Amino acid sequence: MLFIGCDHGGFELKIEIYNYIKDVLRLDITDMGCFSKDSVDYPDIAEVVAKSVLEKKGIGILICGTGVGISIAANKVDGVRCALCSEEYSARMTRKHNDANILALGGRTTGVELAKSIVNTFLNTDFEGGRHTNRVNKIACQ
Numbered sequence: 001m002l003f004i005g006c007d008h009g010g011f012e013l014k015i016e017i018y019n020y021i022k023d024v025l026r027l028d029i030t031d032m033g034c035f036s037k038d039s040v041d042y043p044d045i046a047e048v049v050a051k052s053v054l055e056k057k058g059i060g061i062l063i064c065g066t067g068v069g070i071s072i073a074a075n076k077v078d079g080v081r082c083a084l085c086s087e088e089y090s091a092r093m094t095r096k097h098n099d100a101n102i103l104a105l106g107g108r109t110t111g112v113e114l115a116k117s118i119v120n121t122f123l124n125t126d127f128e129g130g131r132h133t134n135r136v137n138k139i140a141c142q
């Protein structure tokens with residue numbers, strides 16, 4: 001299952017990515033807000049998406065102005081591995097090596113077409129397992 005969320009800084013990019021996932025990739029995705037450009041606190045959105053991803057063993061996409069704040073917040077939830085990506089290579093490698101379960105994007109830093117490519121790569125790359133499994137298992141919130 002796919003979940004997406006943003007703050008006001010990521011609102012416009014979120015609409016683009018939500019529509020791309022639904023209409024082009026033809027995947028089901030749940031929009032967990034925010035639903036307007038009114039100011040909201042990104043940790044609240046990060047927590048809602050993070051908990052849904054863990055509960056449903058799904059994949060999340062989080063967008064704030066830079067992607068930084070919302071990724072920091074998501075990574076405070078034990079079991080979340082949220083990767084902020086601004087190019088495709090990192091999106092591919094973080095799925096292969098880190099088994100990232102949430103992708104963070106910057107709505108004010110990453111253009112729409114590049115963001116779509118990053119999302120497509122993230123969603124279509126699998127975790128490699130093997131030597132990476134032990135490393136990923138060592139990641140835990142204290």
Ligand code: RB5
Nearest residue numbers: 009064065066068069070
């Ligand atoms: C909101 O203005 C902005 O601080 C937020 O979207 C994000 O960029 C924080 O990291």
